Amino acid sequence: MNVEIITIGNELLIGQVVDTNSAWMGQHLNEEGFDVIRITSIQDTADAITAALSEAVSRVDVVLLTGGLGPTKDDITKDTLAAFFNSKLVFNQHAYDNMISYLKGRVKGINKLNESQAYVPECCEVINNPVGTAPVMWFDADDKIVVSMPGVPSEMKLAMTKEIIPRLQARFKTGHIMHKTIQVYNIPEAVLAEQLESWEATFPNYMTLAYLPSPGKIRLRLTAKTANNEQANKDFERLTGDLYQLVGENIYAEEDSTIEVLLGASLKESSTTLAVAESCTGGNIAHLITKIAGSSAYFKGGVVAYENMVKQKVLGVEEQTLISHGAVSQQVVEQMAIGVKDLLQSDYAIATSGIAGPEGGTDEKPVGTVWVAVAGDFGVLSACYQFGRIRERNIQRASETGMIMLLQQLKKRSPHV
Amino acid sequence: MNVEIITIGNELLIGQVVDTNSAWMGQHLNEEGFDVIRITSIQDTADAITAALSEAVSRVDVVLLTGGLGPTKDDITKDTLAAFFNSKLVFNQHAYDNMISYLKGRVKGINKLNESQAYVPECCEVINNPVGTAPVMWFDADDKIVVSMPGVPSEMKLAMTKEIIPRLQARFKTGHIMHKTIQVYNIPEAVLAEQLESWEATFPNYMTLAYLPSPGKIRLRLTAKTANNEQANKDFERLTGDLYQLVGENIYAEEDSTIEVLLGASLKESSTTLAVAESCTGGNIAHLITKIAGSSAYFKGGVVAYENMVKQKVLGVEEQTLISHGAVSQQVVEQMAIGVKDLLQSDYAIATSGIAGPEGGTDEKPVGTVWVAVAGDFGVLSACYQFGRIRERNIQRASETGMIMLLQQLKKRSPHV
Incomplete structure (x- = not known):
């Protein structure tokens, strides 16, 4: 089932805002069996919206719009949609109640601008938006589905997850889809693909494999299109077991989460704590870990030891x-790990020391050389990596590698995590 | 002059990669007087490319394509472009030389895949790509300009800056454009707009003002369309001076750089050093500062003091x-700033302590309450902020506010920085 996405807003075209909504929507639609075949970003004018929408509905049956809504600028998008569907704007009690319930306790009274948000094209169905004031509008006309959502990522994501994707699945009977994601690191995609050729040949014919690579790691996504959950889970289990035989050392996760989330969950489950000592990663490991809400339960803190002193x-x-x-x-990196573990009295520690670049490399230790150590009740383990020439990528890869090294140790202690 | 951007690649549509190229191109084209009116992301198939390109050239005179090139997948894009322009692929010495010179010293010998990169449509002009192997192709037909670039951001950016934008300017005589960006913080856009109404009224008629807001800060971009540099600079100076009279306390920069770059430059110029003590920002200040190459010259390090211990x-x-x-x-935040300054023997320190959320707020100190302190030869200064309810935004705003607070102190010492 083909889908198009239209994102509305001048801020996207002048580069003030990067359109991350489309990528998120593309990923989640793809996982549920929908193919996004085009993403179009346009100005917030009636002409631009009408043109892009007309073209899209001529190509596909589902068009998802984000943006162009909100108290100060929703009129154009809503007026345009009303005109497009030969409808008119009317007061909608559902949209009004939704807005009132959201604003309650946040602001004193509602103003005219807010009130205008309760007006929507008569022909649409208003879908609940519990995290904002703008309405989510579902249009179903001439066998085409058009959905208009706010551009605020949190509002779009909730509407997509809770309402739009389930409704599209029901409407288009995409069939049941199951996924199993296994994450591997420290192995080039071409090498992995060669090693997994025979493994992939054992896939049942209702199952497919996707390689989703990013610097230093690859997500292997197994997709099963079947209504037989039991069989799919059995096959997932068998294939996962076989994969461990082939590249077990490189597997660090059997679920589709970020490394910092996985590490945090593992630390929390074992009621243990972490400290970090960062040189070349410069605080990035601490930053990644503390981005997660609730990390204070397991993260004691860290030392960014940029200067040797x-x-x-x-x-x-x-x-x-x-x-x-x-x-x-x-x-040095091992002493850093032990040092911070002792200083902050944590159960575990991660330390990094390397040459992030672009300057500072030598023949012996070129830019991209990074030592990573982890310390804990297992002692101290360290490894040297060569990540490459790009500073930002070196910082990110060193950070992720340190967290994976610790995660691997934690998994050995409780293999079911 | 209207421009459209087409980004090619399935990875964009399944959400594996966020299209940051378009935003970068939109921003830089906009600054030079070109208006991007549509951005389209498509699959890397001949049909998709031909359709999107045909539509785009029917609307605008300049179409910029990125992606769909590279040793493993460039054939479709190049074949499609050749067919589109009724041309054929031929060996191009310039493209070949470019590739050889890039690969020299990096790899041993070139393979067949690389060699195929030297074949381009006969009707195009090959533009230098010093940072990659894929050709940049400039098509000029029927008064339309079509440019095909690699999707690798570093290659695209260099080609755009060095060749494509200057060529477009020459070709379309967009006229001379000058910018002056002034950055302000800690003032809502609506309040600022009201305060600046009379100021904006004094703009000469060749000059325009744009508000470019992001959380906690606003970039005010003055754009002068004139060939009279001297007059423009005089007007920029007068307007900047007037702006200081109105909102001087809120101005933190007179150039268009990130806060961490500005702070780094200021520390470097004064040969002074910085240390940070981070609680709620959890290492993010250190991370932002150390993302900058060469930051080891002025950054000593920091302590992420997440736990009270x-x-x-x-x-x-x-x-x-x-x-x-x-x-x-x-x-506490003042003691943290003094503490880390003494511990790491730095000239200056920044400290943060707050409730990032989403949990942990109280009636007295709700989520988003953040204390920020800076310490130096000026003593210790601190301030309390209320940023809001979104964890990631609180972390980012607290980080930027700490850096701005120090930057403001450094500016007082050497007002010409």
Whole structure:
């Protein structure tokens, strides 16, 4: 089933805002068996909306619009949609109640601008938007579905997940789809693909495999199009087991979450705590971990030891070790991990020291060389990586690698996590 | 002059990659007087490319394509472009030389896949791509300009900046455009707009003002369409001076850079150093600062003091202060700033302590309450902010506010920075 997305807003065209909504929608629709074949970003004028919408409905049966709504600028989009469907704007009690219930306790009274949000094209069905004041509008005409949503990501995501995707599935009988995502790291896609050729050949014919690579890691997504849940789960289990035989060392997760979420869940479940000592990652590991709500339950804190003096004075790295081996060395990164674990009295620690670049490389230790260590009741483990030449990517990969190294140790302790 | 952008690639449609290229292109084209009126993302099939391109050239005179090139998948895009322009693929020495010079020293020998990259439609002009192997192709037919670029952001950006925008300017005589960007913070857009009404009325008629808001800050972009540089600079200067009279306290920059770049430049220029003590920002300030290449010249490091014990033990915050005033308090955040400045022996320090949310708020200190302190030879300064309910936004705004607070102090010392 083909779908098109239209995102409305001048802010997208002048580059003030990056359109992340489309990617999120594309991903979630794709997972549920819908194919997004085109994404169009347009100005918020009646002409632009009418033209893009007319073209889209001539190509596909489902068109999803985001943006162009909100108290100060919704008139154009709603008027345009009303005209497009030969309808007119009318007061809608559902939209009004939704807005009142959202505004309750947030603002004193509602103003005229808000009130105008309760007016929608007569021919549409208003879908609940519990996290905002703008209406979500569902149009069903001439066998085409057009849905207009606010551009605020949190509002769009909730509407998509709770209402729009389930309704589309029911309407278009896309069939039951199940996914199993297995995440691997530290193996190039081409090498992995070669190693998994025979494995993929054992897939049942209702199941497909997708490689979703990003720097340093690859998500393997198994998709089963079947109504037989039991059989699918059995096959998922068999294939996962076989995959461990082939590339077990590279697997770090059997679910589709970010590394920081997985690590946080694992620490929380075992009621243990973490501290970090970061040189080349410069606070990024701490940042990724503390982005997760509730991380204070397992994250004690960290030391960003950018200057060597900080490594010595705060983390207790020996001056002689720094002189003999250099800051980017196994000895130093291991002392950093032990040092921060002792200082912050945590159960586990992650430490990084490397050359993020673009300057600072040598023949022996070129840009991209990173030592990563983890410490815990298992002792200290460390490894050296060569990530490449791009500073931002080196920082991100070093951060993720440190978290994966610890995650792997935690998994050994409780393999069911 | 209207422009359309077409981004090619299934990875964009299934949401594996967020299309950041379009926003970058939109921003830079907009600054140079071109209006992007539509952005279209399509599958990498001949049909999709031909359809989108035909539609775009029917609407505008300039169409910029990114993606669909590269050693493994460029054939479709190049074949399709050749067919579109009634041309054929031929070996191009310029493209070949470009590729060879890029690959030199990187890989041993070139393979067949690479070699195919030297074949381009006969009717196009190949533009230099010094940072990749894929050709940049410039088509000029029937008064329409079509440019095909690789989707790799670094390659696209260099081609756009060095070649494509200057060529478009020359070709379409867009006229000379100058910009002056002034950045303000901590003032709502509606309030600012009201305060600046009379100021905007004094603009010469060749100059326009754009509000470019993002959470917590607004970029005011003055655009002058004139060939008279001297006059424009004089007017920029007068208007900037007047703006200081109106909202001087809120201005933190007279150039269009990120806060971390501005702060880094200011520290570097004064040969001073910085340390950070982060509670609610959880390492994000350190991360933002160390994302900048060369930050080791002025950044000593930091302490992420997530747990109160870390505030006490590492930063020397007094236990009694924590008990009496709570972690989110003026007293604690000031002690954190002084503590990290002393510990890491830096010239300046930034500290944060707040409730990022979504949990942990109280009636007295609701979610979004953040104390920020800066310390230096000026003493210690602190302020309390209420940012709102969204965790990620609170972290980002607290980080930026801390950096701006220090930047403002540094500017007082050397007002010409």
